[in-house]
Every structure is written in C-alpha cells, then in structure tokens.
Amino acid sequence: MLSAGCEPVENIERWCRNTTTILIKYYKGGAVVERAVMILFGLSLMLIFDSGASSSADTATHQGTCSAASEYFQSLGYAKSLIGEQVAKGSICEENSCCTDALEEKLTSDSMLKLDNYLKDVVLRTASILETRAKRFDEFFRNMMTKSKKDFHDMFKKTYGVLYLQHAYVFSDLFSELEDYYSNGQVALSETMDKFFSILYQRMFTVINAQYRYEDEYLVCVQKYMHDLKPFGDVPQKLSIQLTRSFVATRTLHKTLSKGAASAEKMLEIKMNEDCGKELVKMQYCGTCKNTRGPGPCPSYCTKTLQNCLVHFLTISDSWDYYVESIDKIAERLLGPFNIEAVVEPINIKISEAIMNFQENGATISEKIFVSCGKPSLERRRRSANPEKPRTRAKDELATYPVLNFNQKKKHKKTQSQANISTLEKLIRDIKQKVKETKLFWRQLPYQYCNEDNMTASPTQEGSCWNGTTIGNFSLANLQFEPPPSPQILTEQLNVMQVLTQTLQTAFQGQEVLTEQLNVMQVLTQTLQTAFQGQEVDLPETDEEEDIASGSGSGERGLIDQEDGDVDPEGGLFEPELPETTTRRQETILHESEAPPRAAIPTDRSAAPQTFNRAIISYVLPILLIWFGSAFADLL
Structure with a gap:
C-alpha cells in the first residue's frame, strides 16, 4: 500500500519503491514513523504532478502551434506565411524552431541591412x-x-x-x-x-x-x-x-x-x-x-x-x-x-x-x-x-x-x-x-x-x-563565427591613419621634410626618425589616393584632396595701381654659375676709416638720387 502512489509515473516509481522498502525495513509500529510514511506519500504525489506538468509544457513547446512566435514576427511586419505552424529544424536556429528557412533568410538580409544603416549613420x-x-x-x-x-x-x-x-x-x-x-x-x-x-x-x-x-x-x-x-x-x-x-x-x-x-x-x-x-x-x-x-x-x-x-x-x-x-x-x-x-x-x-x-x-x-x-x-x-x-x-x-x-x-x-x-x-x-x-x-x-x-x-x-x-x-x-580576412580597404585606411598621425607628430615640432619622391613606407620611416625635431613636412596635392593607401607610388600622393586648383579665389595678392611708366623689372638673377670669383669681404677693422665728408657724400648722394627719381615718376 505504501508503494501504490508511485505507480502512475515510471521515471520516479523506482525512487518511491526504494523509499517505501526502507521505511518498512525500519518500521517498528511507532506512530511517528507512520506519519513520516504519510508525508513521503504526499511528496510523491507532488513530484508526480510537477513532472507531468513539465512534460506537458515541453510537449507544447516542441510540438505546439508556434502561436507566440507567429504573433511576435507578425508584429515586426513579417508575413504569417513565413512562420511555421509547427516546430521544425531550421538552417540557422536548427532543431525545434518555428522559423522557416524563408523567414531565416529574410531575417538575415534585414539584420545586415539594419547594421549597415546604423554604421552609415554613426x-x-x-x-x-x-x-x-x-x-x-x-x-x-x-x-x-x-x-x-x-x-x-x-x-x-x-x-x-x-x-x-x-x-x-x-x-x-x-x-x-x-x-x-x-x-x-x-x-x-x-x-x-x-x-x-x-x-x-x-x-x-x-x-x-x-x-x-x-x-x-x-x-x-x-x-x-x-x-x-x-x-x-x-x-x-x-x-x-x-x-x-x-x-x-x-x-x-x-x-x-x-x-x-x-x-x-x-x-x-x-x-x-x-x-x-x-x-x-x-x-x-x-x-x-x-x-x-x-x-x-x-x-x-x-x-x-x-x-x-x-x-x-x-x-x-x-x-x-x-x-x-x-x-x-x-x-x-x-x-x-x-x-x-x-x-x-x-x-x-x-x-x-x-x-x-x-x-x-x-x-x-x-x-x-x-x-x-x-x-x-x-x-x-x-x-x-x-x-x-x-x-x-x-x-x-x-x-x-x-x-x-x-x-x-x-x-x-x-x-x-x-x-x-x-x-x-x-x-x-x-x-x-x-x-x-x-x-x-x-x-x-x-x-x-x-x-x-x-x-x-x-x-x-x-x-x-x-x-x-x-x-x-x-x-x-x-559562437561558431570565424571573422573574414582583412579586406584591402582596411589595409589602405590603416596606412592612411598612420601617415596622417606621423604627419601631425612631425608638424607638432614644425618639421620641414619634402617627400614628393618617397613612397609611403619611406614617408613613414622618415617622419618617425625626424619626429619632434622642428622641421617641415609636405602634403602634396594629387588625385592618386590609391597609391599611398597601397604603399605604392611616390610621396604622400594618396593623402591628396580632390580639390584641383583649390586656391584663394582672390588671386595671388592685391594688384596695386602701378604708374603706367613703371615696368616690372626682369626677374632677379639668383644663380651663381656666372658669378665672378668671390673676394674677401672687408670687415669694419680692415676697412679704411671714412672721413666725415666722405661719409656724408656716400650716404646723402643716394638719397638725393632717389628723391630725383621719385619726383620724375610723380610728374609722369
């Protein structure tokens, strides 16, 4: 009789039977033990009820109609036809899924689009x-x-x-x-x-x-x-x-x-x-x-x-x-x-x-x-x-x-x-x-x-x-996801960021380093070696942005703005109203190839001391000549 309550459910029957056997073995007719047996019998009934309820819930989950999932996805705007009526195996969610392959495919494309839009925005x-x-x-x-x-x-x-x-x-x-x-x-x-x-x-x-x-x-x-x-x-x-x-x-x-x-x-x-x-x-x-x-x-x-x-x-x-x-x-x-x-x-x-x-x-x-x-x-x-x-x-x-x-x-x-x-x-x-x-x-x-x-x-x-x-x-x-290999764009932008950073660090000390003839790796090496030394760095303008990004070409060409002719619309400078008789001198000659042999420059110690009259003549005469020329130009 003590084991009668254990029969309805097989998975706990053995536990109940063993418990009953133990109680009978130590039963000596005492009232306390009898009450204990009744309590255990009640607990057995509770376990049976809970086990049955859990089994029913699992059955509803895996063999139900997927009504909850259907309601959720329809609220997101997905067609009811994309949602299965019974759980099945999906390609992404695998076993016991209410989502059909068609729904999973749609969710995949929508998730990627959502992430792309988010990235674009930020x-x-x-x-x-x-x-x-x-x-x-x-x-x-x-x-x-x-x-x-x-x-x-x-x-x-x-x-x-x-x-x-x-x-x-x-x-x-x-x-x-x-x-x-x-x-x-x-x-x-x-x-x-x-x-x-x-x-x-x-x-x-x-x-x-x-x-x-x-x-x-x-x-x-x-x-x-x-x-x-x-x-x-x-x-x-x-x-x-x-x-x-x-x-x-x-x-x-x-x-x-x-x-x-x-x-x-x-x-x-x-x-x-x-x-x-x-x-x-x-x-x-x-x-x-x-x-x-x-x-x-x-x-x-x-x-x-x-x-x-x-x-x-x-x-x-x-x-x-x-x-x-x-x-x-x-x-x-x-x-x-x-x-x-x-x-x-x-x-x-x-x-x-x-x-x-x-x-x-x-x-x-x-x-x-x-x-x-x-x-x-x-x-x-x-x-x-x-x-x-x-x-x-x-x-x-x-x-x-x-x-x-x-x-x-x-x-x-x-x-x-x-x-x-x-x-x-x-x-x-x-x-x-x-x-x-x-x-x-x-x-x-x-x-x-x-x-x-x-x-x-x-x-x-x-x-x-x-x-x-x-x-x-x-x-x-x-997680079973393996990140894809690095694309070329990433490598390019890493190079760009590195060059920009080195350029900023170089300019931080006012460096002057002309790099038109250097490729990207040479630019990086040069700027690293000369950083914080107070020289000038050059960022030339060109349209060949891919050259610097990929490490080919010359100079910092990949960092060029797409601003061809981006100059001050005002022009070179003011154009003052020059007198009509004034003509622009020929460009000053700065080359030394045809210069005469260089003579020693006399210092103040070696130069013969000037007399007062000679100093007055050498200093005032040019002033008078300039005065004369200015007057003539004004008259014109």
Whole structure:
C-alpha cells in the first residue's frame, strides 16, 4: 500500500519503491514513523504532478502551434506565411524552431541591412564633425590672409609710396607662395623666405645706390654676400622660422581633419558578410523561434557577436585614437607658439623692420659690396636737379619710419585684433573638443549597437537570458563565427591613419621634410626618425589616393584632396595701381654659375676709416638720387 502512489509515473516509481522498502525495513509500529510514511506519500504525489506538468509544457513547446512566435514576427511586419505552424529544424536556429528557412533568410538580409544603416549613420556623423571643422578652419585662414594682404598693401603704400608700388610684385609673390603652400603643399617655405629676402636685398641695394647701372652679373655678385652681410639683421631668420612652423601646423591641421573624415567614410565600403548576418539572426531571433527567448539576448552575447561582425572596424581603432591625440596636440600648438595669426597679421611690420635694418646699414653694406664686386658704372641718363625732391621724400619716409622689433608683437595684437584672436581661439578649442570626443569611437560600436532599442536583456539578467542555445549564462563556445580576412580597404585606411598621425607628430615640432619622391613606407620611416625635431613636412596635392593607401607610388600622393586648383579665389595678392611708366623689372638673377670669383669681404677693422665728408657724400648722394627719381615718376 505504501508503494501504490508511485505507480502512475515510471521515471520516479523506482525512487518511491526504494523509499517505501526502507521505511518498512525500519518500521517498528511507532506512530511517528507512520506519519513520516504519510508525508513521503504526499511528496510523491507532488513530484508526480510537477513532472507531468513539465512534460506537458515541453510537449507544447516542441510540438505546439508556434502561436507566440507567429504573433511576435507578425508584429515586426513579417508575413504569417513565413512562420511555421509547427516546430521544425531550421538552417540557422536548427532543431525545434518555428522559423522557416524563408523567414531565416529574410531575417538575415534585414539584420545586415539594419547594421549597415546604423554604421552609415554613426560613421558619417563622425566624419561630418571633422569635415565641418576643417571647412570652418579653412574659411578663417583665407579670410585672415585676405585681411593681412590688404593691411600690408595699405601700410606700405602709405609709408613708402611709389617706391613700394614700383616693387609691389615682390611682396605680392611672397603672399602667393604662402597661399600656394597652404593649398598645394609643394612649396618649401624655408626656400620661399630665402628667395624673398634675396630679391628684397637686391632691390634695396639698387634703390639705395640708384645712381649706378647694374648688369645681371653684378647682381649675382651682390647676391653672393647677402648671408655674410646680414643686411636685414635677424629678421629673416626669425620670420622664416615663425612662418614655417605656423604654416606647416595650420595646413597640417586643415588637411588631416579633411583626410581623416574621408578615411572614416572609406571604411563604409567594408560590407558585412553572410556569416555575420546569420550570427545576428541567431543572437536576436532564434530564442523567439524556439519559444525560449526569455528577457532577450545576453548583453555579453550581443557584444561578442558584434565584435566579430565589426572586427575590421575595431582593427582601425588604435590608429584612429593615435590620430585623434595628434590632432589635439597640433591644435594646442596653434593656440600657443605656432599661432598663425600672431605671425601673419603683423607680417607687414616685421618686413618693414627688415627694411629699416637695411636702410640703417645701407652705406656700410654698399661700401663692402663695392670693395668685393667693384663699383658699377654710373647711370648715363642725367636728370635736372630740381625734380629729385619727390624721390627724396619717399626715401625720407623710409629713413624716418620707426624701427620695429618683435617685442612689439603682443601689443600690436592686443590693440588691433582682439576679436580675431578670440575667434581663432574659439575655433581651435572647438576642434579640440569635438575631435577628442571621437576617441574610442570604433571600439565602442558593438556596445552602442547592442544598446539600441532595448535589443538585449539588462545586465542584471545575464544568467537568465538567451545565450545562443538556451536560457542561461553566455559562453564563447556558443559562437561558431570565424571573422573574414582583412579586406584591402582596411589595409589602405590603416596606412592612411598612420601617415596622417606621423604627419601631425612631425608638424607638432614644425618639421620641414619634402617627400614628393618617397613612397609611403619611406614617408613613414622618415617622419618617425625626424619626429619632434622642428622641421617641415609636405602634403602634396594629387588625385592618386590609391597609391599611398597601397604603399605604392611616390610621396604622400594618396593623402591628396580632390580639390584641383583649390586656391584663394582672390588671386595671388592685391594688384596695386602701378604708374603706367613703371615696368616690372626682369626677374632677379639668383644663380651663381656666372658669378665672378668671390673676394674677401672687408670687415669694419680692415676697412679704411671714412672721413666725415666722405661719409656724408656716400650716404646723402643716394638719397638725393632717389628723391630725383621719385619726383620724375610723380610728374609722369
């Protein structure tokens, strides 16, 4: 009788029978034992009931009508015909699935499309952050250059008059070279500044000694002694260093922002493969197909699935983060010692200071040149004495204009361009902040995607969520996904990021490294070796972006903007109204191939001391001649 309650269910009958046997064996007729037997009998009935209920639930799950799954997928917009009425074996969800092969195929394509759309949205948003800042920075720079050119022209025209207008093209060419470097990069700024001061040196020498006639060979000889005589003092060296490092940093920031945005967009060409789509279906929908979805996919399961799908995007994450850090560093330099506005805005004052230095030492310099190169013949055409006054007035203005120095730079900035400085600082700080926010962007993509639309269970439900096979904790063993091999696009963008980062690090110290003839690997090696040494780096413009990305070709050609002819629409510079009788001189000869043998330059100690009268004659006579020429030009 004690075992009677155990008969209905075979799987626990043995347990009941064994228990009854044990109780009978130790039964001694006591009431307590009899009560224990009754309690065990009741427990046996409960086990029988629970087992039967569980068996009925399993039968409903695996042999039911899939009504719950059908209702869920229809709510998502899928046709009822795609959902099976009875559980069956699917190609993705495998055994006991309510999802037909047709539904699984549709879920796969839709899951891949959803992920592609998500990537397109967030990547283009990030690229837009960089591109927008690049355009704003470019607009500010061009407006600043336009203003600087106008200020330069107005000041020099007012101060030096026709003397400046006759040689305005020398300064116009300088601004054109600076703008060309910013737009195209194929200009060595140090050579540009050397050329400018060489031409200015020759022009100043001929103006101070206007009574002579000069042949090209003689000007070559004059040119040879420029670096020894230092007619402009230390202005050329200081200005060249300041312009070089500021323009390098400015151009590098603009170009790397633009190219970083283009590189991010290029990553969108990497498409998800079908294996990724199947894993997304298994993670998101197979729990529902099996009627065991629970609260949703485990968070760690979703994250790991997306990391496998986006493995190529994660690969570029470290390179991107280094690039972001380098952007931040170069932007910080532009707020400090590489401030482009602090160099470009007062360039008129700095060049005027150089002219004043030459004017103060003009007689001494001329005498040394005459000793080394000989005296040229006097100009044959003679003019009457009276018309010399206007030219002398222009020379007097040159002589009386106050000598300026670099210590006045800060005062000049504060009094004339406080608003612009605030605009530049605000612009750069915005660049720093927004670009820094993109750090870890690629690495966070899987987490951000899994957090979309409550896709997964909450972290507190990690042990009771869908893990890919059943309800429980997620294990990596549940994943069968093998990431595909790296596509060519990924390799290309890794190269681009590396070159951009090295370029930024090089510009961080103002390096000047021309790389037109180097291939990508040589560029990387060169910039690594010369990083943080204060030289210039070049980013030439071309359309052959694939060359640098693949490591072939020359120079940094793959980093080129698609901006052919992207130059200032204003042109090279102002075109002052030159007098009709003024013609542009033949380009200054800078070659030394036909120069006469170089003679020793006499120093102040070896030179014969000048008498007072001789000094007056050698210094005043050129002024009178300049005055005469200016008067004649004004009359014309």
